[in-house]
Amino acid sequence: MVAHHRHPLDPARRPRSRRRPGPVRRRLRRRPAGRRRPPLPPGAGVNPLARAEQAVIGAVFLDPAQLDRLGSWLRPEHFYRPAHQALYASVLALRDRSHPGSTAAAGSVPVSWVADAVTEAGTRTRGVTASYPHQLAAACPNPGNAVVYGRMVLEGAIHRTVAEHAVRLHQAARADTIRGATEETLLRADALAGVLADLGRRWGADARPVPPPAGPEPGPRTPAVDEDLHADEEFLLACLAARPDQIGTVVGWLRPEDFADPGHQQLYRALGALNHRGEPVDQLTVLWEVQRRGALNGHTLDAERVVRVLDPLAVAGSADYFGERVVGAALVRTAAESAQQVRALAEDEALPAGRLIGHALHALGPLDEVRRRWHTARTAPAPEKPQAPAPAGVSPDRAEAARARSRTRRAAPPAPAAAALSVTPVRTSRRSPA
Structure with missing residues (x-):
């Protein structure tokens, strides 16, 4: 009989555990005596904006007359926390309903003023307890400074609102880039401009563009160019090179700078310079002009690319159509860049609200400029077709009269078929009884 040796990991050969049944005890690692956690500094973890919101509502509870100084410009949506929004909206509603506590003087406020406000706020949101007004009253250092606390709340709301609309504008621009449209971007840009104007009026500042202080110049960057946009730009340049007379229309x-590709920007500059000087435009002249401008550096342009893009036999189309598409893409791209600048300004908590509004309007300036040119491209009238010169020996008056008669004949409607048959004599056949 052959004895089979079992594997050492066989459960049948494992020794039984000697641990007694019962709760498992874990040893806690004790911190060494010399490595104690440092205490938090005084005021750490306190949000100034949250304290300002508490102070505003606490001041209204302690002195309802402060609502007359706050209600005209501070709205419930300016508060960040939902409980504070509900409480402030509740006291405004109680004042509009002529609650007895709304006219009480400081120091003689009835309990019903606070109790009814808490009850009203409970219908608007959750989490408002009966003990929370005591915490709000304790957070108010001086009810007479309610206007100052309210401006703190409004300043926080300005930063928060501008950042939210900037994010929406950036998202709309990215979506329109994919769709090849501009409608949503223009809608969000108008919304951001309207919000800045409204916030400037509430803050009491002159809502006008103010350039920010000069900072470090951003480094050169080459954004990713969509394939369709890249093809549209090349098609436009080829159209302008094949038909230089279209340069004057665009x-x-x-x-x-409307071109996304840096090489296409250099080609358009060369085409514009040749057209401005009245020199001929073709592959060789453009290549020479690009070289004179120092753009043939091998990074953005080379000779082979210039010849390939400006091939006169490769394309024949309308420069207005492709130019409008290029400007539309530049509009969306500029909107995304402006949105990023506005968001960076709004996230700077050290920037005062008035300067934030002015700097944000200044950041939207390039978008407004591109938008005006895009509107001009869409509404520009079609170029008139040049008239052929009069033949030799024919006076201008006779030529103009001949053109007028030609226009009259073209404008006259053709005679209907029934009328043409009525003037034709009836031919009787031999088999006719007549």
Whole structure:
């Protein structure tokens, strides 16, 4: 009989555990005596904005007359916490309903003023307890400074609201970039401009663009260019090179910075310079102009790319159509950049509210400029077709009269078929009884 040796990990060969049944005790690692956690500094973890919101509502509970100084410009949506929004909206509603406590003087406020406000707030949101007003009253250092506390709340709301609308504008611009549209971007840009104007009026500041202090110049960056947009830009440049007479129709509203590709910007500058000097435009002249400008550096442009893009036999189209598409893409791209700048300004808590509004309006300036040119491109009238010169030996008056008669004949409607048959003589056949 052969004995089979079992594997050492066989459960049948494992020794039984000698642990007694019962709760498992874990040893806690004690902190060494010399490594104690440092105490928190006084005031650490206190949010100044939350304390300001508490102080405003506490001041209204202690002195209802402060609502007359706050209600015209401080709204419930300016508070960040839902409980504070509900409480402030409740005291405004009680004042509008002529609650007896709304006219009480400081020091003689009835309990019903606070109790009814808490009850009203409970219908608007959850979490408002009967003990919370005592905490709000204790957070108010001086009810007479309610206006100062209210401006703190409004300043926080300005930063928060501007940042939210900037994020929405940036998201709309990215979505329109994918769709190739501009409607949502323009809608969000108008909303942001309207919010800035309203906040400036509530803050009491002149809502006008103010340039920010000069900072470090941003480094050169090459954004990723969509394939469709890249093709549209090349098609536009090819159209302008093949038909230089179209340069004059787009030069009024199309700028080199509207092109997303840096190489295309250099090509458009060269085309515009040649057209401005009245020199011929073709592959060789543009290539020479690009070289004179020092753009053939191998990074953005090279000779092979210039010849390939400006091939006159590769394309024939309308420069107005593709120019409008390029300006529309520049509009969306500029909106995304402006939104990022506005968001960075709004997230700077050290920036005062008045300066934030002015700097944000200044950041939207390039977007407004591109938008005006985009509107001009969409509403520009079609160029008139040049008239052929009069033949030699024909006076201008006779040529104009001939053109007028030609226009009259083209404008006259053709005669209907029934009328044409009525003037035709009836031919009787031989088999006719007549």
